[in-house]
Amino acid sequence: AQKVTQAQTEISVVEKEDVTLDCVYETRDTTYYLFWYKQPPSGELVFLIRRNSFDEQNEISGRYSWNFQKSTSSFNFTITASQVVDSAVYFCALSGFAGKAAGNKLTFGGGTRVLVKP
Amino acid sequence: GAVVSQHPSRVICKSGTSVKIECRSLDFQATTMFWYRQFPKQSLMLMATSNEGSKATYEQGVEKDKFLINHASLTLSTLTVTSAHPEDSSFYICSARRGGVAFIDEQFFGPGTRLTVL
Numbered sequence: 001a002q003k004v005t006q007a008q009t010e011i012s013v014v015e016k017e018d019v020t021l022d023c024v025y026e027t028r029d030t031t032y033y034l035f036w037y038k039q040p041p042s043g044e045l046v047f048l049i050r051r052n053s054f055d056e057q058n059e060i061s062g063r064y065s066w067n068f069q070k071s072t073s074s075f076n077f078t079i080t081a082s083q084v085v086d087s088a089v090y091f092c093a094l095s096g097f098a099g100k101a102a103g104n105k106l107t108f109g110g111g112t113r114v115l116v117k118p
Numbered sequence: 119g120a121v122v123s124q125h126p127s128r129v130i131c132k133s134g135t136s137v138k139i140e141c142r143s144l145d146f147q148a149t150t151m152f153w154y155r156q157f158p159k160q161s162l163m164l165m166a167t168s169n170e171g172s173k174a175t176y177e178q179g180v181e182k183d184k185f186l187i188n189h190a191s192l193t194l195s196t197l198t199v200t201s202a203h204p205e206d207s208s209f210y211i212c213s214a215r216r217g218g219v220a221f222i223d224e225q226f227f228g229p230g231t232r233l234t235v236l
Contacts, residue, residue, distance in 0.1 A: 043230045043232070045211065045230075047227075091162070104225070105167065106162075108162045111161050
């Protein structure tokens with residue numbers, strides 16, 4: 001069975017501070033995908049990143065960066081110089097390889113609510 | 119591209135009535151659609167996987183007779199909550215997997231439907 005754990009339920013920071021969201025996953029698959037989504041108060045999920053299990057390179061996109069550590073089964077997300085607009089719930093998710101019948105089912109973590117105060 | 123719509127965005131109904139929620143992929147064909155439910159301040163939980171032209175596969179604990187899913191075409195899946203009760207009040211989100219892309223596991227999410235049963 002697959003499992004995603006986001007240990008931090010809520011993080012509060014002051015604008016311009018950096019914030020790191022932890023994500024730890026469990027899977028028996030050798031090929032899998034990891035995702036991060038943002039859910040603002042409107043409710044619509046916003047896709048942030050997809051990473052496959054063979055690509056352990058860290059990625060940076062603007063103020064966002066991701067650290068994939070296969071050895072520790074972690075896929076952490078950092079927002080640099082946070083802004084009020086970053087306030088949202090962030091979900092880490094995991095799916096298996098698309099070739100398997102049920103491989104593309106997404107398993108979500110519990111989410112981390114980020115509150116950025118001005 | 120890859121836009122998924124849901125209708126209605128918000129619905130309020132009386133206990134005992136049935137409610138239909140539509141999920142449409144607007145600019146691509148979706149061989150598979152997924153239905154999720156999200157209770158307030160909780161994560162997304164997969165309810166069922168819907169494949170075009172076949173019966174939906176329900177997750178453990180989800181009543182298939184209560185949550186009827188129909189995937190009649192490659193661009194439309196519907197979720198009908200039959201005899202709704204207040205405990206069915208939730209945020210329902212669909213996602214669609216683009217067909218023909220065998221090795222990229224990507225789901226596109228709809229904006230969600232907030233159901234309130236009085």
